[in-house]
Amino acid sequence: xxxxxxxxxxxxxxxxxxxxxxxxxxxxxxxxxxxxxxxxxxxxxxxxxxxxxxxxxxxxxxxxxxxxxxxxxxxxxxxxxxxxxxxxxxxxxxxxxxxxxxxxxxxxxxxxxxxxxxxxxxxxxxxxxxxxxxxxxxxxxxxxxxxxxxxxxxxxxxxxxxxxxxxxxxxxxxxxxxxxxxxxxxxxxxxxxxxxxxxxxxxxxxxxxxxxxxxxxxxxxxxxxxxxxxxxxxxxxxxxxxxxxxxxxxxxxxxxxxxxxxxxxxxxxxxxxxxxxxxxxxxxxxxxxxxxxxxxxxxxxxxxxxxxxxxxxxxxxxxxxxxxxxxxx
Amino acid sequence: xxxxxxxxxxxxxxxxxxxxxxxxxxxxxxxxxxxxxxxxxxxxxxxxxxxxxxxxxxxxxxxxxxxxxxxxxxxxxxxxxxxxxxxxxxxxxxxxxxxxxxxxxxxxxxxxxxxxxxxxxxxxxxxxxxxxxxxxxxxxxxxxxxxxxxxxxxxxxxxxxxxxxxxxxxxxxxxxxxxxxxxxxxxxxxxxxxxxxxxxxxxxxxxxxxxxxxxxxxxxxxxxxxxxxxxxxxxxxxxxxxxxxxxxxxxxxxxxxxxxxxxxxxxxxxxxxxxxxxxxxxxxxxxxxxxxxxxxxxxxxxxxxxxxxxxxxxxxxxxxxxxxxxxxx
Numbered sequence: 001x002x003x004x005x006x007x008x009x010x011x012x013x014x015x016x017x018x019x020x021x022x023x024x025x026x027x028x029x030x031x032x033x034x035x036x037x038x039x040x041x042x043x044x045x046x047x048x049x050x051x052x053x054x055x056x057x058x059x060x061x062x063x064x065x066x067x068x069x070x071x072x073x074x075x076x077x078x079x080x081x082x083x084x085x086x087x088x089x090x091x092x093x094x095x096x097x098x099x100x101x102x103x104x105x106x107x108x109x110x111x112x113x114x115x116x117x118x119x120x121x122x123x124x125x126x127x128x129x130x131x132x133x134x135x136x137x138x139x140x141x142x143x144x145x146x147x148x149x150x151x152x153x154x155x156x157x158x159x160x161x162x163x164x165x166x167x168x169x170x171x172x173x174x175x176x177x178x179x180x181x182x183x184x185x186x187x188x189x190x191x192x193x194x195x196x197x198x199x200x201x202x203x204x205x206x207x208x209x210x211x212x213x214x215x216x217x218x219x220x221x222x223x224x225x226x227x228x229x230x231x232x233x234x235x236x237x238x239x240x241x242x243x244x245x246x247x248x249x250x251x252x253x254x255x256x257x258x259x260x261x262x263x264x265x266x267x268x269x270x271x272x273x274x275x276x277x278x279x280x281x282x283x284x285x286x287x288x289x290x291x292x293x294x295x296x297x298x299x300x301x302x303x304x305x306x307x308x309x310x311x312x313x314x315x316x317x318x319x320x321x322x323x324x325x326x327x328x329x
Numbered sequence: 330x331x332x333x334x335x336x337x338x339x340x341x342x343x344x345x346x347x348x349x350x351x352x353x354x355x356x357x358x359x360x361x362x363x364x365x366x367x368x369x370x371x372x373x374x375x376x377x378x379x380x381x382x383x384x385x386x387x388x389x390x391x392x393x394x395x396x397x398x399x400x401x402x403x404x405x406x407x408x409x410x411x412x413x414x415x416x417x418x419x420x421x422x423x424x425x426x427x428x429x430x431x432x433x434x435x436x437x438x439x440x441x442x443x444x445x446x447x448x449x450x451x452x453x454x455x456x457x458x459x460x461x462x463x464x465x466x467x468x469x470x471x472x473x474x475x476x477x478x479x480x481x482x483x484x485x486x487x488x489x490x491x492x493x494x495x496x497x498x499x500x501x502x503x504x505x506x507x508x509x510x511x512x513x514x515x516x517x518x519x520x521x522x523x524x525x526x527x528x529x530x531x532x533x534x535x536x537x538x539x540x541x542x543x544x545x546x547x548x549x550x551x552x553x554x555x556x557x558x559x560x561x562x563x564x565x566x567x568x569x570x571x572x573x574x575x576x577x578x579x580x581x582x583x584x585x586x587x588x589x590x591x592x593x594x595x596x597x598x599x600x601x602x603x604x605x606x607x608x609x610x611x612x613x614x615x616x617x618x619x620x621x622x623x624x625x626x627x628x629x630x631x632x633x634x635x636x637x638x639x640x641x642x643x644x645x646x647x648x649x650x651x652x653x654x655x656x657x658x
Contacts, residue, residue: 044644045644278636310603313469314604322611
């Protein structure tokens with residue numbers, strides 16, 4: 001069995017922002033051992049009263065949109081204002097054993113070595129409860145550890161944005177001009193989720209096309225019928241090559257956030273997210289206890305084969321499996 | 330208690346395509362009483378070997394795209410070829426008690442009075458297992474009753490297309506030129522789901538813009554990278570005002586279907602759908618037995634209040650509720 005700290009040692013270390021303990025706690029959270037899951041849940045209960053005070057910022061965009069550079073730039077800007085910044089990313093190609101953290105530290109080297117910053121990449125395929133549930137747990141942990149800003153990066157695939165939207169206060173979508181991204185954005189239903197669009201790499205030869213993309217996006221967004229026009233996402237062009245680019249960008253974001261706070265929108269959104277979270281946790285725990293049940297594990301494969309080949313109906317197979325599960329629980 | 334037939338009477342009546350018995354069986358399927366759910370599942374088990382032989386056709390499009398007229402026209406064309414046609418639609422605005430069937434009979438009057446056709450509108454909000462699970466059950470019933478074609482209509486909202494795609498062999502998306510529909514289609518991620526695009530109402534003043542929309546859609550679709558180019562959806566312009574419009578349309582659909590059959594694609598798709606169906610049935614049954622549990626019903630409201638207000642974590646509340654559920658099951 002792996003060596004674990006005591007619950008009190010985890011708690012103390014997290015709340016004191018001790019990097020070693022935080023790292024060990026995340027390893028605990030990533031474990032699939034049942035006793036680790038129990039300790040994780042106990043810890044989360046204790047951490048919960050210390051959580052909730054950060055700004056949760058989602059950053060999305062297709063590969064190549066410049067997410068890493070953007071996150072690192074914004075992160076460095078915020079740490080220069082003495083804010084503590086946590087960055088949570090998902091690596092779809094990695095598993096825990098492959099050590100995805102290394103890859104990400106290389107990606108955002110300057111932020112990774114900043115004592116006010118924490119970067120953590122989660123493998124996406126490993127958790128029983130799914131990456132969404134895992135990321136939510138990490139958000140609580142980071143908040144209890146005193147991070148003022150938690151950035152959650154996601155690769156634009158539609159579903160992932162929708163998941164990230166459900167766990168963040170504000171979702172930024174990075175797009176590029178002239179790569180069909182605007183269309184991709186629309187295609188995946190992301191447009192309706194984003195709070196701010198950033199046409200990235202708007203410099204040099206790209207500037208004119210970026211401004212054109214900005215206009216196109218603004219037009220598309222103007223067609224949506226939001227009750228509160230203040231909630232309509234802005235579209236800005238952005239270049240990390242400009243002088244002090246993140247200062248004015250942060251000003252834009254803060255203005256929008258202030259409105260969302262004052263109008264009660266953020267508060268209300270978090271309340272709804274809490275309920276979503278509860279229901280997802282229920283669903284995950286029910287499904288996990290089902291699919292991890294030894295008797296289910298033993299008969300699922302054969303059932304699937306019969307269902308796939310049409311010998312048994314899906315509903316019939318489900319009935320049988322549920323009966324096995326209920327009478328042995 | 331409502332009057333029910335015996336299981337044997339339902340079976341006989343369904344397999345003999347007796348309209349009165351079919352209607353009573355659907356009423357049984359719509360019931361939320363536990364004993365009705367048991368009888369429904371028993372019936373489905375018996376019907377299953379008689380199912381699977383129809384073509385399952387999904388029809389989607391935003392309101393106003395002309396779905397009813399299209400479905401009625403195609404349905405009448407098929408019954409004129411002596412095919413039995415079932416149409417399953419969902420009425421998002423209705424509940425069982427409001428009698429949504431009437432509304433739909435008015436909508437497709439000529440098909441509704443055709444002895445070879447069955448039209449059934451399901452209220453969308455009523456079922457424990459959700460409308461998707463209910464529609465799957467109706468598909469099996471219609472197939473056991475000998476319908477050669479089961480058309481499933483859905484209003485384009487992204488999620489519903491995705492659900493319908495999972496239960497049909499072939500999904501047709503109706504779009505209109507010049508109403509921003511092409512964009513809407515892309516926006517919702519529907520483009521990747523459809524097997525055939527029909528630019529509808531392509532006549533009179535609409536013809537030129539419809540052909541332009543066709544080109545646009547073809548361009549968008551040409552960007553997608555499908556392994557088998559034969560699987561790329563066609564985009565056709567269509568007018569129900571043309572002479573014998575459904576004859577050539579059906580020819581197009583049949584050509585495509587023949588390719589999908591010969592290549593093994595349809596068979597393979599159904600196998601995958603069966604597994605999806607099984608897993609959804611498991612999820613639904615687990616969630617239903619949880620949320621319908623008297624002790625959960627009794628404590629859920631208070632838990633939700635506390636979670637919503639941040640007094641209790643979502644994970645913590647889920648833990649507590651699951652404990653209550655497991656120790657009383």
